Amino acid sequence: MGVMRLGYVHVKVTDMAEARQHYSETVGLYETGAADGKVYFKGWDEWDHHSLVLEEGGVGLVRLGMKVRKPEELAQFESAAQKFGYTVTRFSKGENAEVGDGFTVHMLGHQVDFYQDMTYLGVDVGVLNPMSHPRNLKGIGAPFLDHMLLKGDDLETAERFFVDVLDFAPVERMVASMDDGAPLIATWLSCSSKTHDIALLKGEDGGLHHFTFQLRDWGKVQDAADTLVHDDVPIDLGPTRHGITRGETIYFFDPSGNRNEVFAGGYNFNYDRPCVTWTMDQLARGLDYYKREVTETFLTVYT
Numbered sequence: 477m478g479v480m481r482l483g484y485v486h487v488k489v490t491d492m493a494e495a496r497q498h499y500s501e502t503v504g505l506y507e508t509g510a511a512d513g514k515v516y517f518k519g520w521d522e523w524d525h526h527s528l529v530l531e532e533g534g535v536g537l538v539r540l541g542m543k544v545r546k547p548e549e550l551a552q553f554e555s556a557a558q559k560f561g562y563t564v565t566r567f568s569k570g571e572n573a574e575v576g577d578g579f580t581v582h583m584l585g586h587q588v589d590f591y592q593d594m595t596y597l598g599v600d601v602g603v604l605n606p607m608s609h610p611r612n613l614k615g616i617g618a619p620f621l622d623h624m625l626l627k628g629d630d631l632e633t634a635e636r637f638f639v640d641v642l643d644f645a646p647v648e649r650m651v652a653s654m655d656d657g658a659p660l661i662a663t664w665l666s667c668s669s670k671t672h673d674i675a676l677l678k679g680e681d682g683g684l685h686h687f688t689f690q691l692r693d694w695g696k697v698q699d700a701a702d703t704l705v706h707d708d709v710p711i712d713l714g715p716t717r718h719g720i721t722r723g724e725t726i727y728f729f730d731p732s733g734n735r736n737e738v739f740a741g742g743y744n745f746n747y748d749r750p751c752v753t754w755t756m757d758q759l760a761r762g763l764d765y766y767k768r769e770v771t772e773t774f775l776t777v778y779t
């Protein structure tokens with residue numbers, strides 16, 4: 477099994493008070509801690525201490541964390557990542573607050589942490605005869621961090637790392653054309669039954685395109701749109717369906733300009749499912765299945 481999920485995203489924000497308001501009141505995450513200039517959040521259906529870390533002082537991604545299932549797999553991945561050729565550094569329990577021992581792979585200008593242990597908080601509804609959801613969720617009431625889209629230059633090598641070393645599957649890929657040797661534009665990679673746990677987009681190393689919270693269904697995506705309008709949050713794209721992954725989506729910006737997404741649907745991925753290919757000439761339908769138009773900011777704005 478190896479990597480279970482994208483465990484956390486750590487981003488910079490320009491104004492902590494505004495960011496706190498956005499992620500608590502609009503996205504509806506729970507604040508679970510604040511220390512050393514960082515504020516920690518989790519969704520209501522997440523058991524670990526946090527899935528989002530905010531740090532004041534700019535905009536964009538600081539690091540992300542992938543949670544591995546077993547301690548022995550963590551050691552195996554560290555050794556395999558070193559052999560693969562990326563720079564790998566270790567961190568000890570507590571260096572990342574509430575996170576156990578682990579290692580960081582430096583790839584595509586990003587710091588990708590791998591860890592197996594994080595402080596367990598549980599959920600309000602508990603695990604014995606639980607209710608379906610907590611009462612009095614705020615705003616969108618996002619239950620779970622879902623995936624993220626990173627920008628970087630050498631996508632081919634990064635994709636090979638995720639597939640060969642971490643046992644992710646390429647679920648959908650976009651290529652410039654069907655010509656031999658045409659460059660890879662983007663790849664959607666899964667370590668679960670979802671269409672993607674992480675996606676990579678050709679571009680400047682270190683760029684963050686968006687990170688995403690999972691919603692239950694299209695109705696919840698529509699409700700989220702209402703909340704975003706109510707709270708005067710700038711919407712970048714949607715609500716619509718993607719052609720790519722078939723997911724239902726809205727992209728919007730936090731007050732610092734980091735792009736968020738809420739996402740539902742998509743198909744159930746299995747490892748024996750063949751990879752879907754998209755060509756760049758079909759980008760508009762891939763992004764916005766209904767309008768079949770490319771939203772310019774979606775391609776040009778990132779942090």
Ligand SMILES: [Fe+2]
Nearest residue numbers: 625686688737
């Ligand atoms: Fe996404």
